[in-house]
Amino acid sequence: MGFPGTWMTESESVVYRVVPKCACSTIGQIMYFSDHGQFFDGDIHDSTTGLHKWSQEASQPLIEKNVKKHKSYAFTCVRNPYTRILSSFFDKICGIQRNGKRYRGNLVPLLVQKYGIEVGGDDGKQDFDQIKSFRRFLLFARDTIRWKKPMEPDIHWSAMSGHVSTFIVNGGRYDHIFFTEHFNEGMQVVLDHIKTPHKVNLKKIPKFNESEGHGPKRLHPVEDYFDDLSRHLVWEIYKRDFQLFKYDFDNPGNKFPLGEIDLDEVHAKLGE
Template identity: 65%
Template sequence: MPFPGTWMTESQSMIYRVVPKCACSTVGQIMYYADHGEYFDGDIHDAKSGIHKWALEDSQPLLEAAVTGRELYTFTAVRNPYSRILSSFFDKIAGIQRNGKRYRGNLVPMLTKRYGVEVEGDFDQIKSFRRFLLFVRDTIRFRKPMDPDIHWSACSGHVSTLIRNGGRYNYIFPTERFNDGMKHVLSQVETRHSIDVDTMPRFNESAGHGPKQAHPIEDYFDDLSNFIMLEIYRRDFNLFKYAKEPNRNPPVKEIDIDEVYARLTK
């Protein structure tokens, strides 16, 4: 059974399902530090040792047994759909990646040609973002002109793969309450090294990739773009209890693990 995006500490103290654009770099570094007493030197996504990942072939049997055995503490983090899609735009579309190139090579030229998305110079952020959102809608609803990218496919879709293949979460927390969420996780497991979540560095590996957001979050979403958001991320809004209006706030209610499990197993 496949468990994409699933990580586990080398000591097998905890299991984490990565959800892109939801503080995954910082979570991964916390897991690495908990085992080794130091942070991984570089982007944790590049680590090939010191942490188990489904992408590493030798880790797969251990991960499958741990996830389906349901004995290890298993968690993930989600994010407000409005701030997450904006982060995807500024990082993956408007930004230059660590390799000095645009994300996915010809993606941005295609967006410019087919959707009128401009990201060069002093471009109109609001206009280009709204056109990007039309593209996102097309990838999610119609899988055209490509399948949805992991950075803007719904959080619930990422979360569901672990459940559908036999796992179960002990805890899901919103990144808007990151410190409280990670403190709760660490309080539930035994680690080789303690870590102070309040004072540790943050590992935002996309920071500096693109231009800074120039406007309040609500300015990017008119009636049409908000309608699109509610259409393509409806399950995220409902499952993870986010308000259905442009904001970067935490959920308005607590995330119900039993509800998440029941609805994502259907």
């Protein structure tokens, strides 16, 4: 199995387990900058040099050796499940992707046909009932996660605990897990624990939101998208995320965590 979704600086100063839709573009660029003194020109997900990634064959033995011996500080970052699934909907389902096409080719036509979802027309810019369409998307997301139908679950809406756990199950251990909602404080903890070839000043780092502008703007407060049925589905999909990462299930309008993450609990529950 190895360590899918794991990135490491070339200097091996730090190891990061990517969790999609949780500030991964910004984190990747910070790691790249900390080694090279400049940002990657483009989306960091497209880089094939300058950063070790498990998806690059040559990087795998280096990452595996490092993680299994816990040679470097290892971390990841999580996000409120309500805002994460909403972000996935507007970016991946309603949005036009970097290549000028719809995400995953025939996925959106399938959703339109089977679930009656609207996405704002061919360019994603026309008006549509965002709340109704999102709730139908949530049914689809649940179907993919629960029954793997009509397709396997996508990394952008599969549970964070699933991403986080592969690192633990295969022999890794996290030194820190922080919240997207408290990004600067959490990332600063990481930087305070590592030595990098180039110093990183978080106050001067731009936010690299690669999904911004892909899709329509969210027109309503977060809580308006989640009625009783939607919240039931969210609990079914993300129960572990709420519990382990201390987010507020009862109030979709509160994006902030209710407490600190217990790393020992995360390792115990996700290492089974």
